[in-house]
Amino acid sequence: MGPYELRSGVMLGEQRDPAVNNLPTTLGGKGEMIKTPISLQDLRRKIYLEAKADKSKRFWGLYVHICKLETLQEAYRLTRKNKGAPGIDGVTFEAIEKSGLEDFLLQIQNELISGEYRPMRNRQKAIPKGGSKVRMLAIPAIRDRVVQSALKLILEPIFEADFQEGSYGYRPKRTAHAAVDRVASAVVKNKVRVVDVDLASYFNNIRHDILLNKVAARVNDDKVMRLLKLILKANGKRGVPQGGPASPLLSNIYLNEVDKMLEKAKEVTRRGKYTYIEYARFADDLVILVDGFRKWGWLLRAIQKRLAEELNKLDVRMNTEKTRVVDLTRDETFSFLGFDFRRVKTLRGKWGVRFTPRMKARTALLRRLKAIFKSYVSQPVDRVIYLINPILRGWVNYFRIGNSSRRFGYIKDWVEKKIRRHLMRARKCHGFGWNRWNRAWFYKTLGLFNDYRVRYYKA
Numbered sequence: 001m002g003p004y005e006l007r008s009g010v011m012l013g014e015q016r017d018p019a020v021n022n023l024p025t026t027l028g029g030k031g032e033m034i035k036t037p038i039s040l041q042d043l044r045r046k047i048y049l050e051a052k053a054d055k056s057k058r059f060w061g062l063y064v065h066i067c068k069l070e071t072l073q074e075a076y077r078l079t080r081k082n083k084g085a086p087g088i089d090g091v092t093f094e095a096i097e098k099s100g101l102e103d104f105l106l107q108i109q110n111e112l113i114s115g116e117y118r119p120m121r122n123r124q125k126a127i128p129k130g131g132s133k134v135r136m137l138a139i140p141a142i143r144d145r146v147v148q149s150a151l152k153l154i155l156e157p158i159f160e161a162d163f164q165e166g167s168y169g170y171r172p173k174r175t176a177h178a179a180v181d182r183v184a185s186a187v188v189k190n191k192v193r194v195v196d197v198d199l200a201s202y203f204n205n206i207r208h209d210i211l212l213n214k215v216a217a218r219v220n221d222d223k224v225m226r227l228l229k230l231i232l233k234a235n236g237k238r239g240v241p242q243g244g245p246a247s248p249l250l251s252n253i254y255l256n257e258v259d260k261m262l263e264k265a266k267e268v269t270r271r272g273k274y275t276y277i278e279y280a281r282f283a284d285d286l287v288i289l290v291d292g293f294r295k296w297g298w299l300l301r302a303i304q305k306r307l308a309e310e311l312n313k314l315d316v317r318m319n320t321e322k323t324r325v326v327d328l329t330r331d332e333t334f335s336f337l338g339f340d341f342r343r344v345k346t347l348r349g350k351w352g353v354r355f356t357p358r359m360k361a362r363t364a365l366l367r368r369l370k371a372i373f374k375s376y377v378s379q380p381v382d383r384v385i386y387l388i389n390p391i392l393r394g395w396v397n398y399f400r401i402g403n404s405s406r407r408f409g410y411i412k413d414w415v416e417k418k419i420r421r422h423l424m425r426a427r428k429c430h431g432f433g434w435n436r437w438n439r440a441w442f443y444k445t446l447g448l449f450n451d452y453r454v455r456y457y458k459a
Contacts, residue, residue, distance in 0.1 A: 033415070039409065040070050044157045051161035051218070057217075059158055063223035065111045066150045075149035077143065079245065088123040096142065108143055117227070118232040119144040122241050136204075138241030140234070148231060148246040151224070156249055158218050163252060164259035169283035170248030176337050177401050179280045180355065183287060183336055183459050186278035187353040191289035192343055194298050196334040198322035199388045202284035203247065204239040206254050207315050208232045211240075214253050251283060255370030260308045262288065263304060277303065280336070287336050292329060300325070339402055355402045362407060365395050366414065373418050381422055388415070392449040401453050408452040415440060 043065060044395045051057065065071055086092050111117035119442050122138035140148065156172075163171065168179035179267040211232070216225060231246065240247040262279045269276045276291040276299060290300045290308070304325075311318060326334040330341035335341070339355040369388055376384050392415065396408065421444060443450040 026104070033249070036189070040065075040068075040074055040153065043082070044153065046228060046356075047154075048157035048161055051158045055162065057199060058218055058220035060220045062154050062219065062260075063227070065154050066224070066227070067109055069105060069109060071150045071153055072109055072146060075146045075153060076101070076105060078149050079145045082245075084145070084243075085123075085139055087139050087144065088120055089141045089143075091142055093142065104143070105146075108146060112147070115223075116146065117230070119147070119230055122235055122243070125243075135242070137243045138235055139243045140241060144231075144234070145245050147227075148244050150230070151227060152246045152249050152364075155215075155219070155224075159249065159253055159256075162218070163256060164263050166262060166279045167252060167256070167259050167281050169252060169281065169285075171252070176282060176398070179282050180337055180339055180401065182280045183289065183341065184353045184355055186289040187341060187343060188351070189274075189278075190292050190351070191276075191278050192292040192328035193290045194326040194328065194334050194341075195288040195290075195304060195307070196301070196322075196324050196326055196336075197286040197288065198319040199284045199286070199311075200317045200319040203242045203251060204250065205316065206240050207238060210314060211250060211254055213249075214256075248283065254314060255281065255284075255316075256314070257309070258286075261310050262303075262304055263305065265299075269299060282337055286332065313331045338399070357399045357402065357404055357407050362411070365391070365411070369415065369418070373422060377422070377425065381419060382446060384422060385419070385446055387450045388448070393451070396449075396452055401452065402454070405452075406453055408454070412450075412452055415448070419446075419448065 047059070051059070074339060080093055083093075108117070120141045120143075122140050122144075125137045125139055126134040127137050128134055160172065166182070168174045168176065168182075208229075212225065212229065215228060219225065231244070232240065235241040235244070240250050240273060259279075259281060260279070266275045266277045266279075276296055277288065279286065279288045281287075288303055290296060290303060290438045308318070325336075326332045327343075328334075331342070333340050335358055338358055338361045340358050341353060341355045343352045344352055366389060372387050372391075376387065392411075396411075399407070416439065420434070420437065423437070424431055424433045442448045
């Protein structure tokens with residue numbers, strides 16, 4: 001074994017950071033002394049390759065890498081990039097950087113090394129979901145978000161090696177657009193019977209004991225497991241915090257066995273290059289598509305049965321009111337990641353798929369824009385445009401991969417009308433001023449967002 005090889009999944013041949021001298025001189029009590037420096041990026045890649053090569057390997061000696069200043073610095077950078085509100089302690093990024101970022105990270109490092117680190121209670125914030133429903137967001141303090149990010153940086157490459165092709169949520173180099181494209185391609189290939197799965201309060205009901213056992217199957221490091229327990233307990237007796245940096249990774253670990261079952265079902269029913277099953281999962285949003293030929297009706301029933309069995313093992317419940325089986329040949333529709341999917345005939349007479357922004361997504365956008373127009377009714381129009389442009393850009397960039405032209409046209413006309421009304425009110429006039437301003441003036445002079453082009457997804 002060379003100086004840069006992995007032993008039991010942990011990087012050897014790395015110089016010990018002077019700041020972690022209180023840690024054991026060997027990795028997990030089994031390894032060699034660390035000798036030469038290795039970057040965090042190299043470490044993550046080597047851990048990933050080792051995990052990929054041996055699916056049964058349990059990794060030890062990971063805690064030392066979580067405590068390293070390089071890891072904590074990268075964790076802070078990622079946390080700062082994601083922005084977010086302060087936690088229960090009220091400490092902001094600005095306050096941290098004003099008082100000294102290095103001291104802040106060294107304090108976290110010392111607490112981790114000494115075993116004195118204890119996460120604070122998460123700050124709870126209600127986020128409207130539409131109608132009268134709300135989603136509770138748990139916001140950890142910035143110091144705790146840094147620790148979770150550091151933990152994720154070290155654990156992520158291990159479990160990335162285990163995750164399946166149909167899982168897209170919050171994974172490196174995987175996007176919601178790729179998941180949507182996977183589903184659309186499946187419909188084109190005649191997978192027209194769809195199990196549209198809705199999991200009831202998934203994040204809030206993850207059992208800690210089951211999750212810890214799944215992590216422990218790949219991690220043989222008591223200090224890492226203790227840190228993970230502390231993070232989970234800060235959110236209560238059950239669930240993972242929606243708002244914590246480590247939560248997406250943990251939620252994917254929890255459902256990975258479901259993904260494995262679906263992948264196995266694809267392979268055992270495969271005929272050459274053609275598969276009779278396809279699926280895509282983004283966090284707790286899951287759709288399963290089955291071939292439309294009648295003889296494969298048994299396969300649809302079998303998949304539903306196996307899915308229920310795997311979810312029962314995890315103590316995860318399906319929302320029976322929202323989970324349904326859709327037959328696209330009967331002009332029925334289903335939703336996935338904000339898009340409505342429908343089977344349609346193309347101009348060439350072949351069956352294709354049309355996917356458009358959901359009415360719910362459009363309504364939410366207009367409600368948000370309307371609130372800005374109402375709150376800034378007495379403000380100059382350029383101020384209003386400054387506020388609505390990022391919202392429009394983000395919404396359009398997400399939905400521009402679908403058959404969204406008509407919906408975009410409606411949004412564009414609606415915004416123009418609101419801008420005209422705002423200008424007329426500023427002049428204490430009635431109407432919309434159709435003859436006062438042309439469209440070009442809005443976009444060229446005022447700088448109103450105007451990029452409503454549809455750009456189909458390219459892998």
